[in-house]
Amino acid sequence: MIAVVGLIVGVIAGLLLQPVIPVWLQPYLPIAVVAALDAVFGAARAIVDGVFSDRVFVISFVSNVLVAALIVFLGDQLGVGAQLSTGVVVVLAMRIFANAAAIRRKLLGA
Amino acid sequence: MSTNRSWVRVRGALRPKRDASHLLVGALFALLGFGIVVQVGAADDNLATARQSDLVGILDDLSVRSDRLQAELRDLSATRDRLRSGSAGDEAALAEAERRAAVLGILAGTVAAEGPGLVVTIDGVDDAALLLDTVQELRDAGAEAIQLGDVRVVASTYFTQAPDGRVQVDGVTVDGPYEFRVIGDPRTLAAALRIPGGVLDSVRGGGGDATVVEQETVTVDALRALSAAGYAQPAP
Numbered sequence: 001m002i003a004v005v006g007l008i009v010g011v012i013a014g015l016l017l018q019p020v021i022p023v024w025l026q027p028y029l030p031i032a033v034v035a036a037l038d039a040v041f042g043a044a045r046a047i048v049d050g051v052f053s054d055r056v057f058v059i060s061f062v063s064n065v066l067v068a069a070l071i072v073f074l075g076d077q078l079g080v081g082a083q084l085s086t087g088v089v090v091v092l093a094m095r096i097f098a099n100a101a102a103i104r105r106k107l108l109g110a
Numbered sequence: 111m112s113t114n115r116s117w118v119r120v121r122g123a124l125r126p127k128r129d130a131s132h133l134l135v136g137a138l139f140a141l142l143g144f145g146i147v148v149q150v151g152a153a154d155d156n157l158a159t160a161r162q163s164d165l166v167g168i169l170d171d172l173s174v175r176s177d178r179l180q181a182e183l184r185d186l187s188a189t190r191d192r193l194r195s196g197s198a199g200d201e202a203a204l205a206e207a208e209r210r211a212a213v214l215g216i217l218a219g220t221v222a223a224e225g226p227g228l229v230v231t232i233d234g235v236d237d238a239a240l241l242l243d244t245v246q247e248l249r250d251a252g253a254e255a256i257q258l259g260d261v262r263v264v265a266s267t268y269f270t271q272a273p274d275g276r277v278q279v280d281g282v283t284v285d286g287p288y289e290f291r292v293i294g295d296p297r298t299l300a301a302a303l304r305i306p307g308g309v310l311d312s313v314r315g316g317g318g319d320a321t322v323v324e325q326e327t328v329t330v331d332a333l334r335a336l337s338a339a340g341y342a343q344p345a346p
Contacts, residue, residue: 006136010143019148027161029149036142047123048116054131061138082163106116
């Protein structure tokens, strides 16, 4: 419940404020968003499995975002930022699909 | 049933709860929503924020595409030029063919013709040889189209004297007065007919009467059906 409310609040805040992203954050934000989405899907799967824990979710969310940002940062320093970003997005997208498939199997039995 | 239990868990998760860590979850979701919206807004002007390597890739893509489009443009321009010059050539060939068809049609008597010329009327003499002489004289003087009565005079035209004394042209009986309609240079034609001992003298010597009228516009509208050549073929 509070998750839905928080999401709505965040979207409205983003629409109202229209913030300009600082240049140093620009490469990291899209990856961070995808990493956070991965954490959210993982949390949804945990709920369906009955093993959800607020603590685990918060830690996985934050660590996902940080690790993703770190990988992109390292990639940029090594000169392979674009490729590493693509790799991170691919891996996260695969995890999201896997989690979504697990949720679907549990909820719909298919 | 595990599916049912799962639904119960989902419903339980949606129930409002109030403790600190739950509020933290809400805050993270707010952050996520915020990030998504900001990123979606920023993705619109992504060129300004793209990495150098991305920009190089985009530039590369664009120049490759530009090269391809340039090549296509060249191809299409060449095709257009070829078609345009081809159609111009076709038009010229068509105009030339039509001109030749008109000239040959007048020669063969398959099309009507008009132009400056003479109207020659011969009366009182029923002599096929005299009429043939007249035609020869007119041809020598450059007549381009000749009509006698209702019969077009062409290369194969012949004049005969029927047993009853009437004149036949190409097998068609023609009665006097004989009216020639001739297209050509009127002065030359008239002079050719008037030379001493020529056609007009012969008519008058035979007891007949002839008049020559020069006209600005003479219409030769008798036509002749074209018969296919039975033996002659164009030599290569």
